[in-house]
Amino acid sequence: MLTAKTLSIPLPIGRASKSSDSNASFLHFSPTSKGSCQIGGKSFMSPRIRASLQSVVEPDIQSTPAQTRVKILSEALPFIQKFRGKTIVVKYGGAAMKSEALQASVITDLVLLSCVGMRIVFVHGGGPEINQWLDKLGLKPNFLNGLRVTDASTMEIVSMVLVGKVNKHLVALINKAGATAVGLSGLDGRLLTARPSPNSAQLGFVGDVASVDPTVLRPLIDNYHIPVIASVAADPTGQAYNINADTAAGELAAALGAEKLILLTDVPGILVDRNDPRSLVKEVDIKGIKKMTEDGIIAGGMIPKVNCCIRSLAQGVHTASIIDGRLEHSLLLEILTDQGAGTMITG
Template sequence: MNYLVIKCGGSVFEALPFSFFEDIVNLQKNSPYQPVIVHGGGPLINSLLERLEVESPFVDGLRVTNSEVLDVVEMALSGSLNKQIVRKLHKAGGNGFGLSGIDGQLLTAVPAGENHSLGFVGKVSEVNSVIVDQIAGLGYIPVISPLGIDEQGQTYNINADMAAASIAQALKAKLCFISDIPGILVEEHGEQTTLHQATAEKIEGLIEAGIIKGGMIPKVRSAIEALGHGVPEVSIINGMAPDSLTEFTNGEKIGTKITLD
């Protein structure tokens, strides 16, 4: 099956036009691509943690996660946002199937930080792609929240960009990061412009210069790692722009395409 993994952040999700979900359904019905959605949920998680007066600092774009934070993350991602996306796909005439990386041990996780410095933040060690194949084979659009589980049954919070990259690797799929900006922005002649193509070397230089920072760092580094493990193409595109997904799948010059060299 020709998969397209679409990663959608929580902040972007809240602002996406309904036509974006119609485009996903149209892709499944009328294109060679089978979409798979992986989503984050940062703003909702932040709001719930603030309401509960629970602190959760970030290190290099990754949320430090103790057991209390983990409960909130799971509630926000799997209990709320996942089902909102499934409902939107249904309203757009499609069939979404919501699940988390815990279900069926879809995402096997191991600790991401050294000596558990990030708490229950995980990275993906294995993807059970058979589950995705079976769901897609029944005509559904998989909608995946980025939680993982280890062999002892411990749940882990996984950065959604990293989870999407791991899933794309397992499916040998193109990977598309949905943003609310038209890609990586750089300054040229005093104006911001979209960098339509960026190599791994260029990206590391932009990180060192502080142009790429915060949550964009795990996004671009996940993209580079995915390209090194069989993902044929990774791009960052603006989900707010009409027909952006369609233009991407048609090979048009849109957003930032990330390459190894």
């Protein structure tokens, strides 16, 4: 998000930015300001891009007055200028993956952002589809502390479903929408090297990311293709591991020096009161995250997500956002407006 002067407020009401005043509250409201214009480099109005952009916006053109469309484009300009040419890593999963309507919304958002010059990297899991195939084969899914217990048979299904089915389905959808997607997994080009999880005795072939080599990605994103990456990787011996997609996205964002990491989730973001969506924290810094964790505000499944964001920020990613994937066009709301679609975490 674009930020200008910060006004300290006691509650997490608005999208914020980190204050240089160490005595200020860790949450601040920030009005929007224009980003700097970037000129030169690749032309984004080639015939392919023009056709892609037309395919994204054309369905709604007839229902929206021309003056309204012009106003919307003009208001988005500062955000397009800010993020043009920057790398944005998006982790995709949850409700946005299960609903066809939300899936179409996410794909449309990705193609539009790519068309206006953002370098998109798309990382996905596929838990629900893995469960469906395990059920078809008479295998019962088993979880420990929210992580899938992955024996040799389950690992084989995970690889087939994520790499062979979900990944190629997403690539086909993005290509159909007018962009150019390339399907990969962590094994391709040694993109991700895995190591066993500390709890491997209980979890089986569930791994952590030992290292990232983004060499295979750079020519793709430099040419504004969209890498679509399945969260499966192998150790140096070639043994495949199931990698948490949030973790994979965070490590890739750090290795690529991404401007922004975005995690699509099934919740509005970080809530002060988990039962009240109106208590959404629009922006918080790392110090605030630690305090909220100590106070029990951040708990359960949100802890690994914020830890993933903190780790990516510590390695140079500028901002990390946890946004509501159930909200239509949440990616555009997060990137092209000052309101956002969830919680943004800053360093």
